[in-house]
Structures are given as C-alpha cells and as structure tokens.
Amino acid sequence: MTLLEARGLHIAIGGKTVCENLHLKIEAGQTWGILGQNGIGKTSLLLTLAGLRPPGRGEILIQGRPLSRLHSRETARGIGVVLQDNRELFPSSVLETALIGRHPYLKRWQWEDQADLDKARAALRVMELEDMAQREVGTLSGGEHQRLQIATLLTQAPALSLLDEPINHLDLRHQIHTLETLRRLCSGPGRALVMVLHDVNLAARYCDHLLLVCGEGRVRVGHRDKVLTLDNLNALYGYPLRQMELEGRRFFLPE
Amino acid sequence: MSRSQAQTLAHPGRRYGLLIVLGAIAGASFLFALLTGSVGLDWQTVWGSGDVQQRLIIELRLSRAINAFACGGLLALAGALLQVLLRNPLADPYILGVSGGASVGALLALLLGVGGVWMTGSAFAGAMLSIFLVFALAHGGGGSWTPTRLLLTGVVIAAGWGALISFILVISPDTHLRGMLFWLMGDLSQGSASLAGVGVLAAGLVLALPIARDLNVLVRGDMRASALGVPISRLRLQIYAISALLTATAVTFAGNVGFVGLIVPHFMRLLGAHDHRILLPACVLAGGSLVIIADTLARTLLAPQQLPVGIVTALIGVPVFLYLLHRNSAR
Numbered sequence: 001m002t003l004l005e006a007r008g009l010h011i012a013i014g015g016k017t018v019c020e021n022l023h024l025k026i027e028a029g030q031t032w033g034i035l036g037q038n039g040i041g042k043t044s045l046l047l048t049l050a051g052l053r054p055p056g057r058g059e060i061l062i063q064g065r066p067l068s069r070l071h072s073r074e075t076a077r078g079i080g081v082v083l084q085d086n087r088e089l090f091p092s093s094v095l096e097t098a099l100i101g102r103h104p105y106l107k108r109w110q111w112e113d114q115a116d117l118d119k120a121r122a123a124l125r126v127m128e129l130e131d132m133a134q135r136e137v138g139t140l141s142g143g144e145h146q147r148l149q150i151a152t153l154l155t156q157a158p159a160l161s162l163l164d165e166p167i168n169h170l171d172l173r174h175q176i177h178t179l180e181t182l183r184r185l186c187s188g189p190g191r192a193l194v195m196v197l198h199d200v201n202l203a204a205r206y207c208d209h210l211l212l213v214c215g216e217g218r219v220r221v222g223h224r225d226k227v228l229t230l231d232n233l234n235a236l237y238g239y240p241l242r243q244m245e246l247e248g249r250r251f252f253l254p255e
Numbered sequence: 256m257s258r259s260q261a262q263t264l265a266h267p268g269r270r271y272g273l274l275i276v277l278g279a280i281a282g283a284s285f286l287f288a289l290l291t292g293s294v295g296l297d298w299q300t301v302w303g304s305g306d307v308q309q310r311l312i313i314e315l316r317l318s319r320a321i322n323a324f325a326c327g328g329l330l331a332l333a334g335a336l337l338q339v340l341l342r343n344p345l346a347d348p349y350i351l352g353v354s355g356g357a358s359v360g361a362l363l364a365l366l367l368g369v370g371g372v373w374m375t376g377s378a379f380a381g382a383m384l385s386i387f388l389v390f391a392l393a394h395g396g397g398g399s400w401t402p403t404r405l406l407l408t409g410v411v412i413a414a415g416w417g418a419l420i421s422f423i424l425v426i427s428p429d430t431h432l433r434g435m436l437f438w439l440m441g442d443l444s445q446g447s448a449s450l451a452g453v454g455v456l457a458a459g460l461v462l463a464l465p466i467a468r469d470l471n472v473l474v475r476g477d478m479r480a481s482a483l484g485v486p487i488s489r490l491r492l493q494i495y496a497i498s499a500l501l502t503a504t505a506v507t508f509a510g511n512v513g514f515v516g517l518i519v520p521h522f523m524r525l526l527g528a529h530d531h532r533i534l535l536p537a538c539v540l541a542g543g544s545l546v547i548i549a550d551t552l553a554r555t556l557l558a559p560q561q562l563p564v565g566i567v568t569a570l571i572g573v574p575v576f577l578y579l580l581h582r583n584s585a586r
Binding site: 047072074075080081101103106108109111156 | 337343
C-alpha cells in the first residue's frame with residue numbers, strides 16, 4: 001500500500017533549490033531516513049510532505065488522494081508530525097500534552113474519553129514518561145520533552161509518521177530505545193515512518209530507505225543498500241568518510 | 256495523583272469542579288456588593304420587600320454589580336484569548352491598542368463636553384477604528400499574519416494612541432481633567448445597568464467555547480496546530496475578532512480597568528485550568544467576581560470618596576497572584 005506519493009515535487013527555500021522533479025513513493029512497512037547538511041532543506045522537505053508547506057510545483061498524494069484536496073483534520077488523522085524544539089510557553093501537564101494527539105479524532109464538543117486516556121498513558125509508558133504524567137511540561141529536561149513529543153505522536157497513531165530529528169537531546173540508551181520503539185510502532189502493516197537524522201550509522205541501522213538531500217536540487221532516493229555508499233556520503237557531507245565492517249554491519253566514520 | 260487526573264478528565268462532575276466553586280464565589284460577590292455600602296442592608300431586605308428607598312438602593316447596587324461582573328468577565332476572557340493568539344503570556348486586552356483608541360474617543364467626547372450616549376459611542380468608535388487599523392496593517396501587503404507582526408503592529412498603534420491621550424490631557428481645561436483621569440483608570444460609577452456588556456460577554460463566550468479545544472493546540476505553536484488539523488488562519492481571525500469586540504465593549508463602558516485581563520487567566524492556569532474549555536468560562540467567572548469585589552471596595556473604602564476600580568483590582572490582584580506564583584514555584 002502506498003501511503004504517500006510525491007509526483008514531480010519542486011521545493012525551493014530562500015532562493016535555494018531543495019529538490020527538482022522529485023518522485024517518491026512511501027509504502028507501508030517502510031522506514032525512511034532523510035540525511036543532509038545543515039540548512040540544506042531537510043525540514044522544508046519534511047514539512048512539504050506533511051502538507052504544512054506548499055510545494056513550488058508538483059503534487060503529493062496521500063493514499064492515492066491529492067493532499068491539497070484533503071480536509072486538514074482528515075490529513076491529521078493520516079499524518080503525524082514531530083517538529084524540532086518546540087517548547088511550551090503555557091502551563092500544561094505531561095498527560096494533557098500527550099492527549100492533544102487525540103485532537104484530530106474528536107468532534108467539536110467531544111471530550112477525551114477513557115479510551116483516549118488509555119492511549120495517552122500507553123504512549124507515555126512506552127516512552128518511559130509514565131511517572132511524570134502530572135509533571136508540568138516546563139519542568140522537563142530537553143530529552144524528556146523530546147520523548148514527550150514522540151509520546152504525543154504515538155497517541156495520535158497516524159498511518160504516516162514524519163519526524164524532524166527525533167533523537168535530538170536524547171542520551172545513547174534513549175536514542176536506541178526511541179528508534180526501536182518508532183520502528184516497532186510507527187512502521188509495519190499499514191504504517192510508515194520518515195525521519196530526518198544526522199547519525200549515518202543509526203540511519204543505516206534503522207532505515208531501509210534513504211533520501212539524501214545533496215543541495216542545488218540534487219536528491220538521491222532509494223533502498224539503503226543502493227544509496228548508502230561511501231561516494232554518496234562523501235558528496236553529501238562534503239567531508240571524507242571511511243567505511244568499516246564489524247560483525248557483518250557497515251559503519252561510516254569521519255576521517 | 257495520576258489517578259485523580261484521569262478521573263477529572265473522565266467524569267464531568269469533577270471536570271467542572273473549579274467552575275462550580277467559581278460560580279459560588281461569583282454569587283457571593285454579588286451578595287457582598289448588594290449588602291455593602293453607606294446604607295447598611297441585611298440579606299433579608301435584599302430578598303424581602305423592603306421600603307421603596309431600600310429597593311432603589313438595591314437596584315442601584317445590583318446594576319453596578321452587573322456592570323462590574325460584565326467588565327471583569329469581558330477583560331479576563333479577552334486576555335485569555337489574546338495570550339493564545341499572540342502566544343505571549345504577557346499579553347493583555349489593551350496590548351493591541353483597542354483601549355487606546357477607545358480612550359481617545361472618550362476623552363474627545365469629554366473635551367467637547369458631551370456625555371452619556373455620545374461618549375459611549377465615541378469610545379466604541381475609537382476602539383473599532385483601532386481594531387481595523389491594526390488588523391489592516393498587520394495583514395497588509397499580502398504578508399503572513401504572524402503573532403509577532405500582529406503584536407508589533409498593535410504595540411506601535413497603542414503607543415500612537417498613548418501620545419494622543421497625553422496630548423488631549425495637556426490641552427484640556429483643568430475642570431475636565433479629573434473626569435478624564437477617572438475614566439482612564441477605570442470607572443464603573445456612571446453606568447446604569449448595561450445589558451450590552453452582559454450580552455456581548457455571553458455572545459463572546461458562546462463564540463469562544465466551540466473553538467476552545469482548538470486553542471489547546473494552537474497554544475503549542477502554529478506548526479504543531481496545523482499538523483493536528485487546526486485551520487490556524489481562520490482560527491486566528493476568529494480569536495482576534497472575538498477578543499477585540501470583548502475589549503472594545505469593556506473599555507467603552509468601564510474605561511481602562513487594568514490588571515484583570517492579564518492576571519486572571521494566569522491565576523486560573525495556576526489553579527490547574529490548562530484546558531481552554533474550562534479556562535475560558537473560569538476566566539469569565541473569576542474576572543467578573545474580582546471586579547465586583549474591587550468595585551464594591553472602591554466605592555466604600557474611602558466613602559464618600561470613590562476610587563477608580565482599576566486601582567483596587569491591582570491592589571487585590573498583585574499580592575494574591577504573587578503568593579500563588581511563589582507557592583507554585585516552591586512545589
């Protein structure tokens with residue numbers, strides 16, 4: 001099942017071209033990684049795929065239907081987004097914050113019911129935030145807040161999850177735990193996962209498909225084994241890398 | 256602890272607990288306003304059929320209390336909405352210049368020596384002019400309508416009105432100055448019961464409650480709200496229109512009653528009302544009660560001298576709020 005299809009996508013930001021005539025199909029069960037240098041347009045690409053930023057040209061289809069013609073609430077039930085660094089300015093508890101993931105599902109006068117609460121609690125439990133359900137979000141550390149954002153996405157439980165640097169601020173154990181959790185819950189039958197990542201090795205480990213944003217409109221798209229080559233990565237980061245093999249897995253290290 | 260919140264959310268009775276308490280406080284503050292004053296009344300007279308003079312006093316006090324409640328409710332509701340619209344905890348109803356426009360209108364009327372309906376009309380016209388000016392300028396040029404742009408436009412327009420207010424005060428004859436200063440500091444003494452205030456308050460709440468859950472999302476940022484299916488452009492327009500109308504109405508018949516619109520929403524949040532479906536009606540009840548109590552004190556503390564109610568709202572609000580803030584940060 002194709003969850004998202006981009007046809008002839010053209011994106012430019014601040015006079016710089018991010019991609020030209022990009023064709024992309026994200027199928028259920030896939031996990032995608034978006035890699036690229038700072039400021040190259042990874043976030044703009046993610047936002048465009050989410051329908052939060054209009055493309056210069058081209059079309060995005062969500063399960064076969066044009067994104068531009070979907071109602072925003074409908075879109076929000078199909079696509080969930082985790083953005084970078086979005087701290088809260090007004091008081092709210094951890095549980096209340098996770099519960100806003102249910103917003104697209106509720107009718108105008110409907111309150112969250114026990115089932116919604118159960119979903120939010122389960123998401124908090126998975127992200128190891130259950131003991132903090134009553135904490136004020138302003139008192140969370142950067143990493144805890146990042147995990148709360150992901151718990152909110154899990155509460156939303158969309159078919160397609162788009163995350164901008166989801167392991168920012170996380171310690172090593174939580175990085176692995178978060179990526180394992182995302183792949184287990186957000187990618188599988190009927191679901192797909194797209195993440196902007198900076199760690200090539202974690203991308204190689206958790207993503208089966210990759211999208212390399214190389215700048216000046218050049219983009220490389222495809223399966224991990226085809227795209228993740230030393231030459232491609234050297235060009236992508238403009239820095240020489242070295243490839244090593246350890247217990248059958250490939251690792252890339254900067255020179 | 257976590258259980259209790261699950262129950263709060265799941266059971267309507269507990270969900271509305273804060274509103275029930277605030278409703279009782281509002282009722283008590285009405286009673287306080289009716290019983291307090293230079294002529295002592297007891298509650299039996301209020302309910303029963305006292306003589307004509309006593310009934311007259313009750314009617315006067317009641318209409319004043321109704322005005323005070325409407326004024327406080329309008330300002331607190333407008334403040335809560337504007338804080339979300341501007342995503343700024345420091346926003347208050349006057350920040351976008353609505354009250355400045357109204358003040359210039361009212362002061363011009365006072366300068367020309369016209370009162371009553373003319374002054375009310377003039378103040379309202381000034382408020383509406385300011386609303387449209389800020390809206391058109393913040394929106395102009397096809398640019399995006401960001402909170403920052405709206406805030407900056409409003410603040411600059413407000414500064415412009417401030418200069419005009421000072422100018423009018425400087426050129427006004429001394430005999431008019433006292434009335435003008437009272438109006439600027441918030442004055443409920445001249446109003447007969449105005450159903451317009453209560454009506455606009457009710458209308459504002461009716462218009463705001465359907466979008467209250469959207470506000471829960473918008474308060475966490477535009478992009479996040481969009482991603483959760485909230486139509487933010489339309490929502491912002493709605494919030495701006497509702498809050499501007501509420502502020503214009505409050506300022507028109509009560510002048511600048513400071514502090515209520517800024518502090519009451521935070522006060523309610525500190526009491527745990529984070530959800531706008533509870534926060535908005537809570538602000539109406541708490542803001543209304545605060546201004547009734549403040550106005551009753553304003554007309555009795557130094558009787559027969561009357562104080563501008565804005566002074567009293569600040570004198571009550573500052574210590575209570577600071578105490579609450581301190582208590583919450585200590586926890």
